[in-house]
Amino acid sequence: MPATPRHTSRARVEAKESSILDAAEKIFAQVGFDGAKVSDIARAASVAEGTVYLYYKNKQDLLAGVVGRFWTQLTLGAEAAIEPDATTRAQLEQLGRYHLQSLLNQFEVVSLTNRARPQQEQDLDQVREYVRVFDRIMQRGVDRGELPKDIPIGQLRDVFFGTLEFSARTLKLRERPYDHSVVTNLLAIMVGSSNAVAAAPKGKEPSNRDLMNTLKSIQRQLKTSGDS
Amino acid sequence: MPATPRHTSRARVEAKESSILDAAEKIFAQVGFDGAKVSDIARAASVAEGTVYLYYKNKQDLLAGVVGRFWTQLTLGAEAAIEPDATTRAQLEQLGRYHLQSLLNQFEVVSLTNRARPQQEQDLDQVREYVRVFDRIMQRGVDRGELPKDIPIGQLRDVFFGTLEFSARTLKLRERPYDHSVVTNLLAIMVGSSNAVAAAPKGKEPSNRDLMNTLKSIQRQLKTSGDS
DNA sequence: CACTTAAACTGAGCCTGATTCATTATAAGG
DNA sequence: CCTTATAATGAATCAGGCTCAGTTTAAGTG
Numbered sequence: 001m002p003a004t005p006r007h008t009s010r011a012r013v014e015a016k017e018s019s020i021l022d023a024a025e026k027i028f029a030q031v032g033f034d035g036a037k038v039s040d041i042a043r044a045a046s047v048a049e050g051t052v053y054l055y056y057k058n059k060q061d062l063l064a065g066v067v068g069r070f071w072t073q074l075t076l077g078a079e080a081a082i083e084p085d086a087t088t089r090a091q092l093e094q095l096g097r098y099h100l101q102s103l104l105n106q107f108e109v110v111s112l113t114n115r116a117r118p119q120q121e122q123d124l125d126q127v128r129e130y131v132r133v134f135d136r137i138m139q140r141g142v143d144r145g146e147l148p149k150d151i152p153i154g155q156l157r158d159v160f161f162g163t164l165e166f167s168a169r170t171l172k173l174r175e176r177p178y179d180h181s182v183v184t185n186l187l188a189i190m191v192g193s194s195n196a197v198a199a200a201p202k203g204k205e206p207s208n209r210d211l212m213n214t215l216k217s218i219q220r221q222l223k224t225s226g227d228s
Numbered sequence: 229m230p231a232t233p234r235h236t237s238r239a240r241v242e243a244k245e246s247s248i249l250d251a252a253e254k255i256f257a258q259v260g261f262d263g264a265k266v267s268d269i270a271r272a273a274s275v276a277e278g279t280v281y282l283y284y285k286n287k288q289d290l291l292a293g294v295v296g297r298f299w300t301q302l303t304l305g306a307e308a309a310i311e312p313d314a315t316t317r318a319q320l321e322q323l324g325r326y327h328l329q330s331l332l333n334q335f336e337v338v339s340l341t342n343r344a345r346p347q348q349e350q351d352l353d354q355v356r357e358y359v360r361v362f363d364r365i366m367q368r369g370v371d372r373g374e375l376p377k378d379i380p381i382g383q384l385r386d387v388f389f390g391t392l393e394f395s396a397r398t399l400k401l402r403e404r405p406y407d408h409s410v411v412t413n414l415l416a417i418m419v420g421s422s423n424a425v426a427a428a429p430k431g432k433e434p435s436n437r438d439l440m441n442t443l444k445s446i447q448r449q450l451k452t453s454g455d456s
Numbered sequence: 457c458a459c460t461t462a463a464a465c466t467g468a469g470c471c472t473g474a475t476t477c478a479t480t481a482t483a484a485g486g
Numbered sequence: 487c488c489t490t491a492t493a494a495t496g497a498a499t500c501a502g503g504c505t506c507a508g509t510t511t512a513a514g515t516g
Contacts (some may be wrong), residue, residue: 013493032346037473037474190417237512276467278504287504
């Protein structure tokens, strides 16, 4: 088992594990969890079918690996996307934009998340980790008195992520691209004091491309250095 | 095929179809979609395995039947729960409470909804139908000038349903009961002009029990008269 | 009341695909 | 160059969704 390597270099093992994860992600995104055959994933990873089971207990576990990695990367990207010195309001906007763009860019993988938490099991740890990014921003905001605090943070969190997830679905369904105004409006109602904005007139590209570049590079970096 | 009955009474056929749906709902809710064996469902419905396939093309289709029926019932319940003459604000609160309670009461079935829309297929028709209840309330609100209209209705819809769904998950995860304040606060930020409210101090039962009774009776009625 | 027949129902067996495991290959260590 | 623990392999096993040839049921019909 790769768990206790002594004969083979750790790097080699991790590389293989990561390449299986890559293959799985690709196939899952392509044909969905049920549509994916483990044999296809194995082939895509240039590995025998049995080898997959050396690294992952079963197909579900493999899915959990893919989804977990995604959220871990998302957390890193989010942290990079937020300017530490900005106001709470600005940070929320940064996180919101980043989040919405990520949901849209990786819609298929995000969708897999549901499949990874069978029934009312606890959420994946990595998701909880990600959510803390929001909590930290809010906590700081409260400490500094920058936020109206008549509504509990926990509830605002549900507003924030719930809205963005549904908005992403809506945009996807209507085949619309990323729309800045969704975040602006969300913040307007969440933190008030705002200038709400009509939906983007047409398919205008996201303006904060550098933000996504940051993410991409981090992800690339992560993917090659392996994780899990 | 039950599609063109001539030898058997329609009522009988529909009763059987409905009893299969009942069995499926029960088993799905119990062990999830993947955990459910068609043979178990058949047994629970006192029917042979093959019979299930007379009524539903496959397991997916059976799931769609269960989920579809749920949302249809939900729509009826929602319509019953809303007082036609109330203010927009009041109607939204009624719908919000009803929605949150339903999500909590039938959490397992709601979860199945995700499984029923494989990949970015369009949503189930019944879900869209349900969403229209919200749209009608909002439209009326706008027509009457009761709503601040700086934010598009479509986006408010995502705020409304997205927030409630995430709130329901949060409550479920923390094993908390229905909490009135979630809806109150949501409306406070959505429609403004509000008195936000701290989370319910303890596990206080939902106060508008009659509302749920209305729903239940409608559901019972529906279930026996069959649908699909 | 037989009798005919379309509609319903049944469950054994087929078939796909996940998972296992006996066997073989690999890579250090001596 | 052996030895041996670790990895990798893929044929065999197994589970469970789905099919279909055969059986039962329930109206009709004379």
